[in-house]
Ligand SMILES: Nc1ccccc1C(=O)C[C@H](N)C(=O)O
């Protein structure tokens with residue numbers, strides 16, 4: 671049985687979220703201790719909480735919503751790239767050989783900041799996204815909260831993704847994942863009108879080549 675690595679954040683009260691965005695809340699609305707036959711809960715959260723897939727609607731008013739996105743980009747062979755130590759932004763020079771992988775996941779944190787909001791993440795340069803698109807890449811993932819810097823107003827990386835109709839995963843947890851090739855499985859929730867889709871993202875080890 672091929673090893674499966676969970677690369678998803680745990681959604682929980684206190685989950686660090688984008689400054690000013692909706693915090694994660696969970697409450698039980700039906701309780702067995704109150705005589706209900708079952709326990710049922712209710713969640714309140716931002717669409718961009720935790721590990722998620724941006725929908726094109728997030729960065730383009732006419733873009734596809736989460737429920738309407740093809741699942742193909744979120745299933746298949748990928749390469750995990752260790753980008754730790756890169757200064758400024760992930761540039762083309764920081765890329766390894768991308769043989770046999772049209773999905774690229776970037777690890778940027780030494781240790782994923784599970785308990786604090788960090789705004790100093792490593793973004794992906796728009797030129798890098800253009801280069802990746804030219805080499806057949808259909809999905810870019812990162813352990814950062816965004817492919818653009820927090821203060822970006824021009825959203826250059828997202829707009830490069832839009833131009834080539836690529837897809838994005840953000841908020842991955844790659845601390846325990848060695849660089850290399852894996853099978854990615856990260857299906858976004860089918861949210862009608864959603865600007866993003868929460869994912870349970872995993873990597874499955876590939877058979878020895
Ligand atoms: N929650 C937000 C509120 C306002 C502005 C951005 C966000 C984001 O989460 C960024 C998003 N994850 C992105 O795709 O870059």
Ligand SMILES: [Zn+2]
Pocket residue numbers: 718722723724815816840866
């Ligand atoms: Zn997002």
Ligand SMILES: [Zn+2]
Pocket residue numbers: 724815816817818828838840
């Ligand atoms: Zn994004």
